[in-house]
Amino acid sequence: MSRPATRRAWPVLGALVVAALLVVVAAPTYYVNLAVLALVYSLLAMSLNLLMGYAGLTSFGHAAFFGAAAYAAGILSLRYGVPFWPAAAAGIAVGTLLGAAYGILVAGSRGVYFLLITLALGQVTWGLTLRWVSMTGGDNGLPGITRPDLWLGWPLADVRGYYLFALLIAGICVALLALVVASPFGHALRGIRESPSRMRTLGYPVWGYAYAAFVVSAFFASVAGVLYVYYNGFVSHQNMQIAVSAQVALMVIIGGAGSFWGPAAGATLLVFMQNLLSSVTQRWMSVLGLLYIVVVLYQPSGLAGLVTQIRRRRAGRPEERVATPAVLPTAGDRNGWGR
Amino acid sequence: MSIRLRLERVARRFGGLQAVVDFSLTASAGERIAIIGPNGAGKTTLFNLISGELAPTGGRIELLGRDVTRMPPHRRAALGLGRTYQLTNLFPRLSVLENTLLAVVALRPMRYVAWWPLAAYRDPLDRAQALLAPLGLWERRDDPVAELSYGEQRQVEIALAMAPGPTVLLLDEPTSGLSAAETRIVHALLQGLPRTITVLLIEHDMGVAFDLADRMVVMHQGRILAEDTPEAVRRNPRVQEIYLGSA
Amino acid sequence: MFWITLVANGVAFGMLLFLIGSGLSLIFGVMRVVNLAHGSYYLIGAYLGTGVAAATNSFLLGIAAGVVATMLLGVVMQTAFLERFGGQILAQVLLTMGFLLLLADLSLWVWGGTPQILAIPDALSGSVRAGGFVFPRYRLFISLLSALVALALYLVLERTRLGAQVRAAVDDPEMAQGLGVNVPRLSTAMFALGAALAGLAGVLGSPILGVFPGADLEILTLALAVVIIGGLGSFPGTLVGSLFVGLADNIGKALFPELSYIAFFAPMALILAVRPRGLFGR
């Protein structure tokens, strides 16, 4: 099946790890900061990819779980002085439970309805956070969350130390995600993406799989949220806006939905672009807006699609008989509500 | 002989259209029943009612002695019901092997495993090979199923339905759109199905239908027009007039 | 008295939400597009209307400017961008996200970050007395005007050929196309109408709500709640949904300001759980 692909992947993976470690020693502090953000958003994008790329369920409310976990951990640490590990665990629990609650409301929908409902749930969660001033700090957010001092040998207060910590956690999560994706469960998700009706008559409880995928995805998004809040020391309603949800979706698409590493590449690209460009222009938001439009107009199958196209051209079969990865679901998906 | 499937006055309306009307039928273990009828007779709708993809607007469906009228499709499958589709319904971007493996593990407890690679399980792989090799598709196991020829896809369609080991099998026009040569292959494939399986077969190819069926049901405008042995149906003048005449 | 004011404000706000929600719902119904830029029409309408009204000293000209500009914006978005991606859900929603960001940044650039407010025209300021109750005149005006728009919309949808085509397209766009309805042209009409209504809501709303960066997102959120509660593509659903959200939001804000979103979020979640297609959806 994917054996040869896996074998080819090992050297690449090795190179990635070496490069990731080199960042700590070689890169200037500014870039180490960006690298932490790249890790956080890579994890977030990969968590969304489980839904979008594998299960074919496009969520536009993913920031809710990221933000809820960040807020929960931040509030516990800031207001109640809860130490890192319990606060982090609670943050992840809150984000995951929110996913478990919302999952009940969306797991029966597909296509554009799924997108709309997740969007609405995400937005309402954002509005709630914005107005709940006494708890969340409202418009001002929650500043002053400090990084913990763990027994890891390198103080996390130093961004290089925190980078290593984030690398470790993100690495564990990515390994877990790789297992999920390769497992019978992960294959079932792809089956659901391709044909929910066939999966049902084969005997798969499709609702349960969609629900489980939603919760698992919320779990990894929550881990990313906790990593983010301790890195950033600050969380605000901006972290759970539609802008974040959409940007994560864009990362997945730029990287190529349904490819395992693509979303991480998309996330890294966007994080670096955003920070480098916003240091030269005030109009970063417009650039991002244009980027959305350009991506849709010119490369809807993302980086992974680009790679596939180049490979095919090299192999001398430029014509594409099979659609490139599951990027842009079509109207066929809209018929809506399964059981 | 024990009864595997029992339909009692099953009905389905679409707005003002009566697609299936007061349809009653029983199928015993190992029986092979062909359902024929002109386009729009309600045959596919009937299958959708049996498989649970559509809810009946009236009547009662029993599978292996259990009332399944309101049971969702995946639980009917767990009882031993399998089906194929008239319009090929596979997982187009997954490989032939992945398609087959999904079907092979569909009813095994390991389908819930989320922490161990599917590829690491030996037994499903062997079963997939046993299913694909006779079709000559084992060599093509890594190709996306969308890249197979139409005829090959129709064979995978049947392989998927067979993979979980159903006791009642619904086949919706397995030979539709196939060339004469491809039809012969599928015909042979169906002949080779274990005699323990109860088969309901919708078929427009009369050669295939008459050869495989123990009993034939002729459907017209949602109702049973005739139900008899193949020879009797062949001689039935009303069938000749309404079905064969209009086909 | 407290309650009367609260309800009057809630109804006025609800009717504004109706203007926005009906466009969102029609666009979704006909094209299956989730238009994230719908709140941006409101924002642009409000800024332009406020600016033009202040410059010309004419409330009417402000309304005209807001409505015409957003209508054009909607038509351009649809014909130059979205139309090409018919049926491609994700492509379309990403395009509208791009416009959401572009328009938000553009208005921040042009109008700055400080909230602006449009003065209520003299003829509409003050309040109306009726049987011992006092209603703010401007809110009454908004409610009545929006009710008139709703009535007109209802008559068009129910009584005209265009309305019949819209209803057919909402039920099944492919079938409608097959029956000879020009769905692309219809979609453009829906975008023009929906954007214009949202722009109108922006101008009308800005004397009571003000306009500020981020108003697009707040309005979009409420409009989403409206269409989910009411049911997508349903006219009565949108009306009931908007009045409900308008009232719940206002009453919630008065009673428990910090958790006011719960007032419509909880019912919305409940409806999603038991009637996923909304109160009036099929």
Ligand SMILES: Nc1ncnc2c1ncn2[C@@H]1O[C@H](COP(=O)(O)OP(=O)(O)OP(=O)(O)O)[C@@H](O)[C@H]1O
């Ligand atoms: N989901 C549906 N909604 C509305 N009408 C339907 C639906 N499914 C089937 N029908 C109608 O029900 C009738 C029976 O259709 P069905 O597909 O069961 O016929 P069939 O016997 O399988 O025909 P064929 O031989 O062409 O496959 C047809 O008139 C069809 O248009």
Ligand SMILES: [Mg+2]
């Ligand atoms: Mg049929």
